[in-house]
Amino acid sequence: MKAILTGHARGLGAAIAEDLLERGIGVLGIARHGNTSLASRFPTLLEQITLDLSDTGAVAGWLAGDTLKRYLAGSKTSLLINNAGIVQPVGPMQAQDIATIGHAVSLNVAAPLMLASAFTEASSDAADRRIVHISSGAGRSVYPGWSVYCATKAALDHHARVVVLDQTPNLRICSLAPGVIDTDMQAEIRATALEQFPLRERFEALKRTGSLADPRECARRLVDYLLDDGFGQSPVADLRDRGS
Template structure:
């Protein structure tokens, strides 16, 4: 068994990669940079998944296929994502929207297809989704739309009926990561719900990345993974 984790250098992605390697599962990390002091079981490839040309070049190459060669089971954790651009349409940079859609949607969907084509045996694909994919929030039109896309993708993959391909779009809850710091730093004029997240931080209501990663990996490796294509880790 091998795993692929996007955005493995920080936050939840780093915690997921660490949890997998601690369980003896080799991980291929895909991110713009490299994690220092990483496990010997972690192989890293630098690729900007928000850059459509860089993503296309990576997918056109053979590094993914070489990594997956002769593996009996493969895990793909599509963790990388951004919340920006935040604000009403007139405040959104169109190029930032393009980068967000590439990173949040195009990369996970393309990697899912690439992994299934390049591997054999059972494949488990986990999209890190969000409650924002299931509810609309002011200022988060791009983030909500991109996370909703992952939910629909997982549902459709289940309907494809391939017993060797399991997919779930999983909301992990609110985690104490850099993205949350970014949300708290957003002007209220761009994100009217900002105070809710400020209060959660002040009350200690944010989950630790390491604890979330442990539960997420347990979920990923569970026998029934993929039976529920859209799920919330807090309900598991």
């Protein structure tokens, strides 16, 4: 079994990578920066690719090579976890930075869809193929100031729904909301000005009351679900609905 994971250098992605590696599952991590801690602990299981996933030209160029196919060769179960993403730009539409909009759409939508397509072709010999998009409740509910983030996460949800209709052999997919996790992204949200994100106080309260999920516990539950026989029965799911 082998896994491809984006955004493995920090946050939830680092926790997912650690959980997979501790289970003896090989990981090909793709991010702008490497994870030196995991590389030193799992030198034979972790491979890393330095790539800016918001640069669609660079992503397309890398995917045109044979790295994915070589990495997945001989793996009977192949996993793709599209985790990398950003919440910016935050604020009303007229105040959003245009370049940051393009960056967010490239990272949050284009890269996962490009990787999903390339992964499906590269893993064609595998008996069991699974893709999980790390989505968000923001893809299913609207939040003032988060028009770009909500839209990009909703795109992942809809992509998974349509892929299911395509009925690709031996392929299961789910766009999964993991819940509200205590990561750097949450700190970034709490640091946002109220005029940009009017619901900031709700997220401050989650931190203050200890209601944010621990990244390692969330990663354990997420990987449990990814490896479960029932994975993919619903193309869009919320990890919080699955209990502990």
